[in-house]
Every structure is written in structure tokens, then in C-alpha cells.
């Protein structure tokens with residue numbers, strides 16, 4: 607059995623006040639940063655010298671994979687899987703293992719409908735290798751990226767063809783669920799989460815997460831319809847000023863009624879994502895033989911970062927939109 611210990615005191619509370627909200631950039635960024643950040647506090651004591659010291663890095667770089675979608679071919683499918691393309695729950699016709707899935711469904715099809723579970727499993731192996739290498743930069747970059755994809759897998763609308771309600775006349779629901787609601791009430795969420803747990807089989811675990819997300823898709827869509835029918839139609843949207851632009855958003859009244867109807871599903875999935883990220887990080891470290899993280903080499907690669915930032919600012923998103931901005935769908 608693995609040996610590690612836990613910090614005596616939780617230090618989540620004091621850190622929350624430093625978290626920022628990036629209005630206008632999307633919850634995607636807000637939520638991902640928060641998930642990676644708080645995941646650090648679920649880790650065993652032996653991992654804290656690195657993860658606590660690198661809190662800012664892991665927070666800021668939680669959104670690198672979304673930035674890469676602007677410049678890197680093949681990035682987009684890593685963020686989702688439209689699992690209902692393949693039939694019905696529990697999708698037994700989709701082999702859980704990558705090689706078998708390629709053999710049965712072809713790689714082109716897998717890339718077309720998303721590969722998040724396979725990518726998470728693969729990256730967990732990369733993170734183990736990074737821990738073995740002792741390269742601090744490699745560990746942190748891999749951990750930050752992995753945290754992003756795990757968080758995406760917890761979002762129900764990242765597991766369906768109807769990812770933005772476009773098939774059911776609910777266009778914009780993606781941003782409502784993962785951006786507007788947390789932006790409005792995410793500060794009040796309860797972030798005291800359990801400790802990370804060792805995962806015996808990361809591939810099986812990420813598939814369980816994806817299937818759990820998918821099981822919530824019907825509620826996400828049906829309850830939005832229900833609240834739309836319940837509330838007077840002029841209360842559904844409101845207008846907000848974002849910089850120079852006036853944008854149409856879901857009203858706070860509609861958003862909070864919808865959230866109430868879902869019984870805080872967004873908060874519950876976010877808490878699960880935090881534990882999930884911590885657990886995958888810890889698992890990769892344990893599988894690497896629990897290396898000492900107190901004095902690692904730092905190999906900075908600033909030019910890579912600059913390149914990413916440049917592409918993000920200049921380029922159009924590659925691959926189809928999979929929901930990141932809370933208001934894009936109904937922007938004026």
C-alpha cells in the first residue's frame with residue numbers, strides 16, 4: 607500500500623479570496639482556474655511543497671488547453687466526447703480502451719466526436735512520466751493541462767451531440783450552465799472538499815465520470831425548458847455592459863431559478879471535478895513511486911508560453927465551438 611500523509615489543517619479558506627473572476631472571458635476560464643487551484647488542497651502533505659508553491663502557475667495554466675484550441679489542430683476533440691453519437695447509455699458498443707475503440711470505430715470517427723476520456727487516461731501516464739523525470743516544469747504543465755480535461759469531463763454538455771442545445775431550440779444553454787450560473791453564484795459555493803483518493807484504474811475512472819456527466823444531460827436540458835415555460839418570457843434575458851459592448855445574457859432571475867430546479871448541479875459537479883483532479887494528480891505521483899518533490903529543477907520555457915498567447919489572441923478557434931463563453935450564443 608502507498609504511504610503518504612495529510613496536512614493537519616486545511617488552508618482552503620484563506621486562499622479563496624485571491625481567486626479572480628474574469629468577467630467577459632467566460633466561466634470556462636473562471637471555473638477551470640478555481641478547480642485546479644482548489645484541487646491542490648486535496649493532496650497529501652508530501653505533494654504540497656511543489657503544489658502549494660506552484661499554486662499560481664497551476665491556476666493560471668488551467669486554461670492553456672482552451673487557448674490551444676485557437677492554434678492547434680487536433681486540440682478541440684480532447685475537451686469532450688459526444689457519446690450519444692454512438693447509441694444509448696451505457697454505450698457498451700464503445701470500447702473503453704483506445705486501441706480497441708480505434709479498431710472498432712476508426713480514429714477519424716473518434717476524433718470527430720471527441721476523445722476526452724482517452725486523453726485523460728493518456729495524460730495521467732504522461733504525468734507519471736513527468737514525476738519520474740523530476741522536471742518541475744514538465745510536471746506542472748502536464749498537471750495543469752490534465753486538470754483542465756478532467757474538469758471538462760465533469761460537464762454534462764461536454765458529453766452530448768446537443769452540446770449547446772442547438773438540436774432542441776435551447777441555443778446558449780452551454781454557457782448558461784458552465785458560465786453564467788457560476789459567475790453569478792460561484793463565490794458562495796462550498797469548496798471544502800474531501801481528500802484526493804488513489805485511483806486503481808484511471809481509464810475506468812474517467813469513463814465513470816463521463817457516464818455520470820451524460821446521465822445529467824436530460825435534466826440539464828429538460829429543466830431549462832421547464833423554467834422557460836414557467837417564467838414570463840420577458841424575464842428570461844437581460845442586458846449587460848461588457849466593456850464597449852452591450853450583450854444579451856440570461857437574466858439572474860432565470861439563472862437562479864434554473865439552478866434551483868437543478869438542485870445545485872453545477873456546484874456538485876464542480877466539487878466532484880476538484881476531487882477528481884486532485885485524485886488523478888495524486889495517482890500519477892504514487893505510480894511514479896512517490897518521488898520527493900521538495901527540490902526539483904526548474905526548466906522554464908517562456909517562448910512556448912508566448913507562442914500560445916500570440917495564437918490565442920490572433921487566431922480563430924480550430925474545430926467547432928464547445929462552449930466557453932457565457933454569452934457568445936446570444937451576443938448582440
Ligand SMILES: [Zn+2]
Nearest residue numbers: 671672685758
Ligand atoms: Zn476545455
